[in-house]
Amino acid sequence: MKRAFKAIFIEDNGVKHTIEVPEGWSLMEGAVKHLVPGIDADCGGACACATCQVYVDPEWSAKLPKKNDMEETMLDFAPLVQPNSRLSCQLRMSAALDGIVLRIPKNQH
């Protein structure tokens, strides 16, 4: 069995979703499988739509891999972008991210 770790998604209205994401899966995949509202993920994880944006709490930002070109560009065109915005399809779950807190923007389109 694959190990799974916790991720906490918080909706714009404050509703909190604590879910288990298998190691190696993207945080987007975890959110979609657990029906976390507000993670639309139109393209299914191909980094082609920027509809899985999350805001990463500062204490976790440093533990994430840097944005690549593609993610950076997609975010340039996403709505409601903040300095701590990331695309959750590009973030892979690992032991280091156990308990990560992600806030969901008001909308993705």
Place this chain on the structure above:
Amino acid sequence: MSEKIVIIGAGQAGAQAVQSLRAEGFTGAITMVGDEAYPPYQRPPLSKAYLLGQLERPRLFLKSDAFYAEAGCELLLNTSAKAIDRAAKAVELTDGRKLPYDKLLLTTGGRVRKLRCPGAELPGIFYLKTIADVDALQAAFLPGKRIAIVGAGYIGLEVAAVGAKRGLQVTVFEATDRVMSRAVSPAMSEFFGAEHAKAGVTLKLNTGVEGFEGNGKVERILAGGQAYDCDLVLVGIGVLGNDNLASEAGLACSDGIVVDRNAMTSDPAIFAAGDCTRHYGREGIELRLECVQNAIDQAKHAALAMTGKPKDYSEVPWFWSDQYDLKLQIAGLARPTDSLALRGDPGQRKFSVFHLRDGKVAAVEAVNAGQDYMIGKKLIAEGKPVEAARIADLSVPVKNLLT
């Protein structure tokens, strides 16, 4: 009585429609019928990460089972529709059941085009469209085996790349004079052809397939007047729109179910979305697209129209392909008469080809250049004039092309 919507076809467009119908406030009953054993799943990874064994099956599914339960969508899998009774507004299933509908959505997708030549039915000849297809191929897709791939389109080349990575001996047979000739510019074809050759793939261009031979299973492929030994064959020669159900019901069809800009068929109670439709593109040209973008966007437009909020469909189409460590991203539809502007150096394996028409960007093909792709897509949507010389000038940051 609450309204009933029936969706035939459990693929990307069907799943999107369920989500969008609920998002648009539809509160009636939804039933989705699919002839495969699985709920809607992503097809693009089938010829890439899934074939390579880097993506487990559960990760292919677009939604969780809980999604359908929560959306109040009844999923009838392993179930085929036999006929549409438009007068009675009911779908007849092959198991005899009848599903009444107020509105019907057809997301029936496509089916692979099959080779018709001597020996085409021999065991060991595979096609790739479904999870079941890949699972069948996997058993024969082993290091050291000689695989003959018919067709150098997306599917053929993606399987060639995975095959080369897995240690198979790969030969690709292509009837035209370049790879991906339907999808990309000659410069891009040349680049990808060279990349495959570097990876050890043998490319046979201008080589049509005449048949197959073998004793109980495929052992030789006959192409271009010669015979080549092989252990297995993968055929990727295109997809046909699944419009039989619609055409038998008397709906207008022409290699695809004909729909208007609101995804409506020639029957106002019946809509269609995705690979199965022949629709008007943003340039006013009738076309049938096989891609995730069209499945998603057209399904959204169908949901809007079905909930009484029609909005004309004119999205920019986009496509992608992964081969080796190359990510090819395309937006827009190119024409052979477009003039081309190259940005970057193919030798660096990061570059793009912009297609210009009437001084505006009509399409962009980008290799490992996501930014060029995104900016290109935006330029296509905005229809702003851009000079070819500025596109080609790397001292102009690509973002500046927007201003």
